Amino acid sequence: MASDHTRSAILAAAERLYADRGFGDVTLRDIVAAANVNLAAVNYHFGSKDELIAELFVTRSIATNRERLRELKAAEEQGGGRAPIEVILHALVGPTLRGCLGPENQRSTAARFMIRASIESVPPIRRIKNREIDHLRKFAGAMRRALPDRSDVDIYWGLNFALAMAHHTIRESERLTKLSEGKCDLDDVEDVVARVVGVATMALTAGKVEAKAPAKMAAR
Amino acid sequence: MASDHTRSAILAAAERLYADRGFGDVTLRDIVAAANVNLAAVNYHFGSKDELIAELFVTRSIATNRERLRELKAAEEQGGGRAPIEVILHALVGPTLRGCLGPENQRSTAARFMIRASIESVPPIRRIKNREIDHLRKFAGAMRRALPDRSDVDIYWGLNFALAMAHHTIRESERLTKLSEGKCDLDDVEDVVARVVGVATMALTAGKVEAKAPAKMAAR
DNA sequence: TTGCAATTCAAACACTTGTATGAAACTATC
DNA sequence: GATAGTTTCATACAAGTGTTTGAATTGCAA
Numbered sequence: 038m039a040s041d042h043t044r045s046a047i048l049a050a051a052e053r054l055y056a057d058r059g060f061g062d063v064t065l066r067d068i069v070a071a072a073n074v075n076l077a078a079v080n081y082h083f084g085s086k087d088e089l090i091a092e093l094f095v096t097r098s099i100a101t102n103r104e105r106l107r108e109l110k111a112a113e114e115q116g117g118g119r120a121p122i123e124v125i126l127h128a129l130v131g132p133t134l135r136g137c138l139g140p141e142n143q144r145s146t147a148a149r150f151m152i153r154a155s156i157e158s159v160p161p162i163r164r165i166k167n168r169e170i171d172h173l174r175k176f177a178g179a180m181r182r183a184l185p186d187r188s189d190v191d192i193y194w195g196l197n198f199a200l201a202m203a204h205h206t207i208r209e210s211e212r213l214t215k216l217s218e219g220k221c222d223l224d225d226v227e228d229v230v231a232r233v234v235g236v237a238t239m240a241l242t243a244g245k246v247e248a249k250a251p252a253k254m255a256a257r
Numbered sequence: 258m259a260s261d262h263t264r265s266a267i268l269a270a271a272e273r274l275y276a277d278r279g280f281g282d283v284t285l286r287d288i289v290a291a292a293n294v295n296l297a298a299v300n301y302h303f304g305s306k307d308e309l310i311a312e313l314f315v316t317r318s319i320a321t322n323r324e325r326l327r328e329l330k331a332a333e334e335q336g337g338g339r340a341p342i343e344v345i346l347h348a349l350v351g352p353t354l355r356g357c358l359g360p361e362n363q364r365s366t367a368a369r370f371m372i373r374a375s376i377e378s379v380p381p382i383r384r385i386k387n388r389e390i391d392h393l394r395k396f397a398g399a400m401r402r403a404l405p406d407r408s409d410v411d412i413y414w415g416l417n418f419a420l421a422m423a424h425h426t427i428r429e430s431e432r433l434t435k436l437s438e439g440k441c442d443l444d445d446v447e448d449v450v451a452r453v454v455g456v457a458t459m460a461l462t463a464g465k466v467e468a469k470a471p472a473k474m475a476a477r
Numbered sequence: 478t479t480g481c482a483a484t485t486c487a488a489a490c491a492c493t494t495g496t497a498t499g500a501a502a503c504t505a506t507c
Numbered sequence: 508g509a510t511a512g513t514t515t516c517a518t519a520c521a522a523g524t525g526t527t528t529g530a531a532t533t534g535c536a537a
Binding site: 173174177190194201205212221233236 | 376377379390393394397409410413414416417418420421422424426429432435436437452453455456459460463
């Protein structure tokens with residue numbers, strides 16, 4: 038067992054560096070320098086650089102997924118097995134957005150790391166990432182229960198678009214701020230969440246309460 | 258002037274390799290091997306690896322932007338200076354989606370390269386990329402003319418979400434196919450374009466033609 | 478304390494990267 | 508056809524990468 042101090046120092050330093058600068062240009066020597074440990078410590082404790090990244094990713098992955106599922110389950114139980122679509126979507130995109138946006142000093146390193154992981158797709162992560170599909174399927178199931186009249190195709194597209202808006206907003210938050218000259222306030226996280234959930238909900242419910250599919254025009 | 262053959266062979270090979278495998282793990286030696294030229298040729302013709310990437314990016318960048326603007330101008334002129342919002346959004350996301358989705362064999366290498374560039378953000382590209390904001394501003398202007406009652410904030414968010422859905426769908430097309438077990442047909446590009454445009458249009462016009470804003474609930 | 482395993486460390490290793498060099502081959506002009 | 512300028516080529520270089528090694532150090536039990 039021993040001290041464990043070195044091990045966790047490496048994990049913390051690596052996560053912070055990866056979150057800040059991406060996987061591309063963070064070297065093992067950067068990590069050990071930030072963690073104040075010896076170069077060989079990484080290979081001693083984790084086996085290889087890739088295994089370190091993998092451990093980082095799986096740890097955060099199950100944590101994030103657990104949080105999302107907790108929100109989901111709670112909502113479904115409260116609604117007797119069927120939650121409103123907005124609440125489901127909120128459970129899907131809320132945790133990530135909350136972690137990655139908002140005032141600089143209260144952003145979670147963990148969430149920023151996960152965003153990097155979802156963007157850069159380095160080999161050790163890509164290998165693990167397929168399991169995420171099972172996790173998303175649970176949300177698809179809940180959405181189907183919330184919107185029993187919707188086709189599977191529409192459900193999946195709605196899920197895709199919800200994740201798209203959340204992730205893209207995080208990834209390009211700087212550009213959106215600059216483009217809008219600060220008019221879009223990315224620090225007001227709950228407003229961002231509400232916008233994403235609102236649009237996704239509309240995408241999923243359009244043509245149900247109202248007439249019929251307003252999409253499909255323009256072009257060709 | 259000379260043959261130029263080597264130069265363009267390098268450009269073509271580099272673009273294809275970067276589009277397929279990303280900037281991260283494509284080496285100069287991979288490129289010269291694919292182009293059947295000598296290793297030193299890259300530095301001779303382009304100065305450095307970064308300058309090769311930059312030239313690739315600026316060339317494609319102005320080409321893509323020109324295509325999008327051509328569609329936009331045409332639509333606005335036809336509408337007497339004001340185009341329908343769906344057509345504007347179609348001009349924004351159509352070209353990219355068409356280039357990156359659809360049957361494998363007819364995907365444009367150029368567009369796939371641009372997606373890579375918009376994702377991986379390697380230094381030489383990041384330096385150039387700020388000009389894209391000016392380009393997006395032109396679309397924001399057109400959208401404002403199409404929806405004069407909408408606030409700037411809503412315009413920018415709509416623009417952001419439209420790009421989000423288009424890019425994310427391209428980037429995660431494989432996962433969406435797997436998640437939906439093939440039910441979402443990513444090869445039907447015009448259907449994808451229509452879905453993206455449809456949702457973005459809804460996001461931008463909600464609470465205008467119909468009753469009142471269905472968005473903004475959930476949370477806080 | 479003694480002994481033994483776990484951990485740390487400096488150093489080196491094997492490999493890959495982008496770039497530089499100088500000679501060779503080519504091309505076009507006179 | 509000789510010459511000057513351009514382009515190709517094999518090769519070497521310097522720097523950086525993850526990993527390995529084997530000796531030193533530490534921590535803990537007998």
